[in-house]
Amino acid sequence: xxxLKRRLSLGLTFTLSLLILLQWALITLVIxxxxxxxxxxxxxxxxxxxxxxxxxxxxxxxxxxxxxxxSLYQRPFSGHYFVVCTEQSCRQSRSxxxxxxxxxxxxxxxxxxxxxxxxxxxxxxxxxxxxxxQNHSLTxxxxxxxxxxxxxxxxxxxxxxxxSAIGLAVLLFIQWIIVGKALQPxxxxxxxxxxxxxxxxxxxDAEGPAEIQPMxxxxxxxxxxxxxxxxxxxxxxGNLAHALKTRLTLLNQTAEREGLKNLPExxxxxxxxxxxxxxxxxRELKRARLLGSPMPGQxxxxxxxxxxxxxxxxxxxxEKSPIIDWEIEPGLLFFGDREDLLExxxxxxxxxxxxxxxxxxxxxxxxxxxxxxxxEDDGKGCVESEQSQLVQRGFRADESVPGxxxxxxxxxxxxxxxxxxxxxxxxxxxGLEVEIRLPLIV
Amino acid sequence: xxxxxxxDDVQMGPTLQNALSQAGYAVDLSVDxxxxxxxxxxxxxxxxxxxLGLPKRSGxxxxxxxxxxxxxxxxxxxxxxxxxxxxxxxxxxxADDYVAKPFQxxxxxxxxxxxxxxxxxxxxxxxxxxGLQLDEDAQSVQLSNGTLFTLTGTEFRLxxxxxxxxxxxxxxxxxxxxxxxxxxxxxxxVIEVYVNRLRQKVGTDLIQxxxxxxxxxxxx
Numbered sequence: 001x002x003x004l005k006r007r008l009s010l011g012l013t014f015t016l017s018l019l020i021l022l023q024w025a026l027i028t029l030v031i032x033x034x035x036x037x038x039x040x041x042x043x044x045x046x047x048x049x050x051x052x053x054x055x056x057x058x059x060x061x062x063x064x065x066x067x068x069x070x071s072l073y074q075r076p077f078s079g080h081y082f083v084v085c086t087e088q089s090c091r092q093s094r095s096x097x098x099x100x101x102x103x104x105x106x107x108x109x110x111x112x113x114x115x116x117x118x119x120x121x122x123x124x125x126x127x128x129x130x131x132x133x134q135n136h137s138l139t140x141x142x143x144x145x146x147x148x149x150x151x152x153x154x155x156x157x158x159x160x161x162x163x164s165a166i167g168l169a170v171l172l173f174i175q176w177i178i179v180g181k182a183l184q185p186x187x188x189x190x191x192x193x194x195x196x197x198x199x200x201x202x203x204x205d206a207e208g209p210a211e212i213q214p215m216x217x218x219x220x221x222x223x224x225x226x227x228x229x230x231x232x233x234x235x236x237x238g239n240l241a242h243a244l245k246t247r248l249t250l251l252n253q254t255a256e257r258e259g260l261k262n263l264p265e266x267x268x269x270x271x272x273x274x275x276x277x278x279x280x281x282x283r284e285l286k287r288a289r290l291l292g293s294p295m296p297g298q299x300x301x302x303x304x305x306x307x308x309x310x311x312x313x314x315x316x317x318x319e320k321s322p323i324i325d326w327e328i329e330p331g332l333l334f335f336g337d338r339e340d341l342l343e344x345x346x347x348x349x350x351x352x353x354x355x356x357x358x359x360x361x362x363x364x365x366x367x368x369x370x371x372x373x374x375x376e377d378d379g380k381g382c383v384e385s386e387q388s389q390l391v392q393r394g395f396r397a398d399e400s401v402p403g404x405x406x407x408x409x410x411x412x413x414x415x416x417x418x419x420x421x422x423x424x425x426x427x428x429x430x431g432l433e434v435e436i437r438l439p440l441i442v
Numbered sequence: 443x444x445x446x447x448x449x450d451d452v453q454m455g456p457t458l459q460n461a462l463s464q465a466g467y468a469v470d471l472s473v474d475x476x477x478x479x480x481x482x483x484x485x486x487x488x489x490x491x492x493x494l495g496l497p498k499r500s501g502x503x504x505x506x507x508x509x510x511x512x513x514x515x516x517x518x519x520x521x522x523x524x525x526x527x528x529x530x531x532x533x534x535x536x537a538d539d540y541v542a543k544p545f546q547x548x549x550x551x552x553x554x555x556x557x558x559x560x561x562x563x564x565x566x567x568x569x570x571x572x573g574l575q576l577d578e579d580a581q582s583v584q585l586s587n588g589t590l591f592t593l594t595g596t597e598f599r600l601x602x603x604x605x606x607x608x609x610x611x612x613x614x615x616x617x618x619x620x621x622x623x624x625x626x627x628x629x630x631x632v633i634e635v636y637v638n639r640l641r642q643k644v645g646t647d648l649i650q651x652x653x654x655x656x657x658x659x660x661x662x
Contacts, residue, residue, distance in 0.1 A: 238523055241522060241523060242495050242522035242523065242543075245522045245524075245542075245543035245544050246451050246454055246522060246543060246544075248543070248544030249454060249543050249544040249545055250451075250453055250454050250457065251544070252544055252545070252546045252547070253454070253457045253458065253461060253547060256461070256546070256547055271546060274544050275544070277544075278543075278544045282524060286525075303592070304592075305530075307581075307582075307592035308530050308534060309526070309530060310581075310594075310595070311533065311534075311580060311581060312526075312529055312530045312533040312534075314581070314595075315533050315538075315539075316529075316533075318560070322595070323595035323596055323599065323621075324594065324595040325594040325595045325596045325597075326594050327594075338527065339525060339526075339527045342525070342526040342527045342530060343525060343526050343527070345526075346526030346529070346530075347526070359595075360595075
């Protein structure tokens with residue numbers, strides 16, 4: 001899955017970097033071009049000035065009017081040089097001292113830019129130009145040391161690169177913050193969804209941006225509808241069972257009528273039918289109301305519920321008064337339906353109380369993958385061959401002990417609906433140990 | 443013996459009333475929650491058979507209201523749902539027993555007579571020693587600062603024994619004998635574990651260890 005944040009960040013980083021790089025290249029290029037053009041213009045005007053100061057004799061020799069020459073050409077190695085050549089002779093500026101520069105004769109009106117090495121390894125930029133004056137063609141080359149200029153440009157470029165790089169970094173940082181801020185509501189919604197899945201909340205409270213808010217509302221509406229439907233169908237099932245069971249009790253009472261006292265076989269079969277129907281209703285009702293997976297927003301405080309259950313069982317088994325001990329991490333929560341939990345533990349504990357001699361233990365713990373319930377007693381237990389039959393509907397390990405044989409079958413249904421597992425083994429206390437592992441929703 | 447039968451079903455109510463009368467009880471029939479609640483408060487019944495699914499006011503609510511008004515008449519509830527949640531709620535509200543529908547009349551009669559026998563027995567007040575108040579019905583303990591703890595089966599038995607014998611040095615073997623009726627194979631280490639868990643709830647100072655002798659309970 002592509003992360004929105006990554007995608008936005010990558011796109012923005014790419015475009016911003018490209019933009020900064022382009023403008024850096026443009027500015028650098030323009031600076032170089034502008035300096036070169038200015039230099040060229042200056043050399044051209046120098047060249048024109050020199051031409052004006054040249055006086056050519058009729059014999060072809062010439063002299064320069066030194067008064068009109070800039071002092072820069074007089075100081076040795078000043079960085080400003082010239083060479084003037086006619087067909088017969090050449091003259092060069094005093095600044096060249098004992099060095100010389102190569103010069104190509106140029107036809108009149110032509111120009112040539114070149115870069116060459118001057119005295120003291122100076123880098124020179126030179127302009128050679130051909131002229132025609134007083135019927136003689138001559139070539140003037142003006143050169144200037146550009147080492148320092150290059151140095152200046154280089155320094156400017158370095159500084160500019162540095163400023164651009166810092167600017168880019170600042171821009172990237174700002175856009176990273178903007179993207180983060182823009183996606184913050186999504187992060188909140190994500191947290192809420194995970195809380196919802198774990199059952200810590202019943203609906204999504206986070207406000208989303210306009211693009212996502214409708215989705216949140218729709219989801220909340222669906223959750224609400226689902227909860228209401230479940231509650232309604234549970235209530236309907238409960239009413240149905242209530243009505244049917246009341247009728248069955250009536251049937252029992254009908255069987256006890258005076259008129260039937262003489263027909264004991266009819267009484268027995270009526271009672272049998274009503275008992276069977278009662279069990280079918282019980283089992284199917286409980287199966288039907290199992291939810292398959294926990295509804296969102298449900299949590300049960302385990303120690304509290306188990307204490308209540310133990311008290312109920314102690315009242316139910318008052319004559320036997322079993323000692324029910326539990327070991328539960330304080331504050332441990334079960335994320336699932338309270339009724340399912342009570343049904344599961346109630347049946348297990350009732351079995352344990354029924355079969356124990358005196359003691360029943362329940363141990364609840366949670367590890368990374370599941371919530372585990374271990375219920376054990378100190379009764380005579382159950383042989384291994386019978387353990388697999390325990391969950392069958394109507395199986396009763398001891399027919400002399402009253403019961404419906406439904407308890408563990410219902411527990412098995414609940415465990416299955418939570419995709420959990422149920423294991424039987426012999427307890428260290430002597431009796432049966434039932435371990436139930438319900439996977440946690442991550 | 444005078445009973446109140448609260449059952450809204452028009453057929454079942456009279457039939458059951460008839461059956462109970464035949465069993466030798468004087469039976470009044472009530473068909474809704476509000477009426478039943480008033481009757482239960484006014485008339486001196488020996489026992490009430492209460493259906494939980496009642497019109498106007500649910501049986502559970504009626505029962506809670508009686509108990510809140512200190513009406514401790516024995517109550518057997520009739521439930522049709524038979525879910526553990528309902529059983530827990532029923533007993534928590536103060537029921538003495540429950541019978542799940544569908545039932546046979548003899549089953550109900552047996553439960554009624556058992557509850558009646560039990561209720562004629564003693565019911566002492568809460569046990570109070572060294573600032574602790576032990577609720578024997580709820581198996582819970584209230585500390586002097588008001589904190590309420592539920593106790594597990596063994597913790598309850600241990601604390602009750604300590605509270606009945608304050609200030610005495612009680613050896614581990616004596617504790618074992620009185621907490622477990624059977625000659626169980628539990629060694630005294632297990633008792634130590636439970637004593638420590640109990641200390642965590644009621645406070646370390648209340649149960650002191652006498653090295654080599656046992657424990658002593660009471661304010662230091």
